Amino acid sequence: MTGKSRNHVRSLRHIFGAPLIIALLSLVGLVSALAGDGAADWLSWAALLVPPLAVVWAMRKHRR
Amino acid sequence: MTRGTIRVWYLVHKWTSLICTLFLLMLCVTGLPLIFHDEIDALSGEPDSMAAGGPPSSSDAPGLKSLDALLGTVLANAPGQVPVFMAFDNDTPLMTITTAPQPDSSGADMTIHVLDRATGEVTGRESEEGVMHFLLQLHTDMFMGLPGMLFLGVMGFLFFIALLSGTVLYAPFMRKLDFGTLRVSRSRRLRQIDYHNLLGIVALAWMGVVGLTGVINAAATPLRQMWQMDELAEMTLAYAGQPPLPPSRYGSIDKAMAAVRAARPGNNPQFIAFPGGGFSSKHHYAVFLQGTTKLTEHVLTPALVDGESGVLTDIRQMPWYMVALSYSQPLHFGDYGALPLKILWAILDLFTLYVLWTGLLLWLGKRRAGADAHVREVESGGLVAAAE
Structure with a gap:
């Protein structure tokens, strides 16, 4: 990460930073398709694609 | 977070999960084809889905x-x-x-x-x-009418508490780990915990919304x-x-x-x-x-x-x-954003199934270990496995 040792203790902000962004994007995705069609649908699909993409990213970058 | 606090949340997570898991597995399995019931009805030629001009x-x-x-x-x-x-x-x-x-x-x-x-x-x-009607009935009330519906509503609420307590336990577990860490080569248990946590935390908002709206629908x-x-x-x-x-x-x-x-x-x-x-x-x-x-x-x-x-x-x-x-x-x-939304719904439903299943395996694997051993496992980010 930032050159610190792998064992340093993370802050709550660090631990929940990525999960919070993913959760907010999921909520945007859940609501936007309710609000409209067309662009709102695309936004919804893109936002709800983030959770699966995060898993793919972790499987490629963080397996050890 | 003190050891006592972790212990309380661990026990909440264990018991709410254990009680609802069997029913949630059924809901996820029956829910998966129900997401696509329009498409399936169309393929099987239901009269109400055939195109009429x-x-x-x-x-x-x-x-x-x-x-x-x-x-x-x-x-x-x-x-x-x-x-x-x-x-x-x-x-x-x-x-x-x-x-x-x-x-x-x-x-x-x-x-x-x-x-x-x-x-x-x-x-x-x-x-x-x-088949689709059978699945819908099973998913809604398990053929038991209103009592079945309300019962599944309670299971959905326990699932929500399990999500909440799981999120609280995520903090001490990840204290020394980066987001997305997947330790796949050390032990099967560590691999299952890491996948359980990752899939659970990324699908958290979706599971929370689909869970809570299910509870409201049950009422x-x-x-x-x-x-x-x-x-x-x-x-x-x-x-x-x-x-x-x-x-x-x-x-x-x-x-x-x-x-x-x-x-x-x-x-x-x-x-x-x-x-x-x-x-x-x-x-x-x-x-x-x-x-x-x-x-x-x-x-x-x-x-x-x-x-x-x-x-x-x-x-x-x-x-x-x-x-x-x-x-x-x-x-x-999940029927309000055309087919791509349904596909995403299905992927997140499968994530939920995986989280439920690995949760069950994690409990089965060390069910004789005491709460203290499990608390130590959470505190150490999975490095100290729960002892038998």
């Missing part, structure tokens, strides 16, 4: 047959039955008329007739059999009864104490619809409930109007029309708990 049956476009005439056709072929519902479609001229032996008959005794409002022909009956019957006893009774106060309107004196539906359209031009009906059932008073046609925008179309507004004279009695917005119920349906079913 013409204006939508919920509109008042010219060329659509009169509702009174359609009802007459259906009743002529259903001797001894009375009408209970009429429901419309926003895409095709197809609609349904539901009949039953009595105005207050239970759902099991009802017959759903499918009609084409453009041609005026009865195209078939909606089948209450088949649909008591919520509707509350509305019927409270708001609806208030709207039709002038009729209180009068004997129920017998089906022989039901007036024209077209006249009732015209009165509603005059009061609310632009709003189309989703369905009409006949007097005496669970959705109206004993004297009124209840016309449930959809909103006019995509955001508000799910929220129905009841217009109560005197069932005999066809004169409008009252139109009143739904109370907040019925609005919450209206939005809980699409948000639970």
Whole structure:
């Protein structure tokens, strides 16, 4: 990460930073398709694609 | 977070999960094909999903047959039955008329007739059999009616508490780990924990929303009864104490619809409930109007029309708990953003299945270990495995 040792203790902000962004994007995705069609649908699909993409990213970058 | 706090949240997570997991596994498995029920119905040739040309049956476009005439056709072929519902479609001229032996008959005794409002022909009956109907019943109430529905609602609530407690435990577990860490080569248990945590945390918001909206949907019957006893009774106060309107004196539906359209031009009906059932008073046609925008179309507004004279009695917005119920349906079913949204729904449903399954395996693997050992496992980020 930032050159610190792998064992340093993370802050709550660090631990929940990525999960919070993913959760907010999921909520945007859940609501936007309710609000409209067309662009709102695309936004919804893109936002709800983030959770699966995060898993793919972790499987490629963080397996050890 | 102190060891005592972790211990409390660990026990909450363990017990809420253990109680609901079996039922949640069933809900995820049955829910998966239900996401695609429109597509599956279309493939298997259900009459209500076959494309029929013409204006939508919920509109008042010219060329659509009169509702009174359609009802007459259906009743002529259903001797001894009375009408209970009429429901419309926003895409095709197809609609349904539901009949039953009595105005207050239970759902099991009802017959759903499918009609084409453009041609005026009865195209078939909606089948209450088949695999999809079986899955829907299992998913909704496990064939146990209201008690089954409420029971699954409680399971959904426990699932929500399990999500909450799991999120709390995520913090001490990840204290020394980066987001997305997957330790796949050390032990099977460590691999399962890391995947359980990663899939659980990325799907958290979706699982929370689909879980909570499922709980609200499970409470649909008591919520509707509350509305019927409270708001609806208030709207039709002038009729209180009068004997129920017998089906022989039901007036024209077209006249009732015209009165509603005059009061609310632009709003189309989703369905009409006949007097005496669970959705109206004993004297009124209840016309449930959809909103006019995509955001508000799910929220129905009841217009109560005197069932005999066809004169409008009252139109009143739904109370907040019925609005919450209206939005809980699409948000639970995932059917409001075309096929890509359904596919994402299915992926996240599979994530949920995986989280439930690995949770079960993690418990089975070390179920004889004490709570203290599990707390140490959480605290160490999985490095100190729970001892037997």
